[in-house]
Amino acid sequence: MCTPVYLSIGANTGEREANLNQAIARLGELGRIDAISSFYETEPVEFTNQPWFLNGVVLLETELSPGDLLKAALAIEQAMGRYRTQSKGPRNIDIDILLYGDTVLQTEGLDIPHPGLPNRRFVLEPLAEIAPGVVHPVLRKTAQELLKALPPGQTVRIFRKSSESRGKV
Numbered sequence: 001m002c003t004p005v006y007l008s009i010g011a012n013t014g015e016r017e018a019n020l021n022q023a024i025a026r027l028g029e030l031g032r033i034d035a036i037s038s039f040y041e042t043e044p045v046e047f048t049n050q051p052w053f054l055n056g057v058v059l060l061e062t063e064l065s066p067g068d069l070l071k072a073a074l075a076i077e078q079a080m081g082r083y084r085t086q087s088k089g090p091r092n093i094d095i096d097i098l099l100y101g102d103t104v105l106q107t108e109g110l111d112i113p114h115p116g117l118p119n120r121r122f123v124l125e126p127l128a129e130i131a132p133g134v135v136h137p138v139l140r141k142t143a144q145e146l147l148k149a150l151p152p153g154q155t156v157r158i159f160r161k162s163s164e165s166r167g168k169v
Contacts, residue, residue: 001063002062008127009055009093010055012090014092017159020056030062031062034060039055039126041054057131066103070097073097076093102135118139122156128144
């Protein structure tokens with residue numbers, strides 16, 4: 001049985017757009033991609049002394065368990081040359097599991113829903129684009145409600161509109 005999974009993708013080094021597209025192609029090998037958000041250029045948060053990011057969100061239907069999906073996402077990052085040398089630092093690709101169906105999971109190395117989701121405009125903007133009505137399983141609020149509740153800040157601007165974006169809840 002396939003589970004709908006929302007994944008964030010981001011890059012701020014190298015050919016950012018090509019890196020996101022490559023990650024999407026590789027994620028497609030793990031199931032069926034049902035929606036891809038536009039790409040958004042976003043200012044870095046937390047560690048701000050680094051280049052701006054390109055971010056997006058992908059809806060993947062997969063049969064992989066959350067743990068196996070995490071392993072596969074990390075393998076994609078590694079195959080694409082990501083080296084984790086600095087926490088929150090520059091990276092050529094970053095793949096995070098935001099939501100895995102209505103699963104709530106806390107294990108060492110994997111929290112679902114992603115703990116930063118409600119506070120990150122750079123994730124909520126593309127998520128709300130493709131799935132405004134998807135509900136956070138703990139907060140019981142939609143992506144659109146979480147986005148509207150954010151305080152001002154975190155510059156997020158459209159970089160490239162997705163021709164493949166097909167809204168789905």
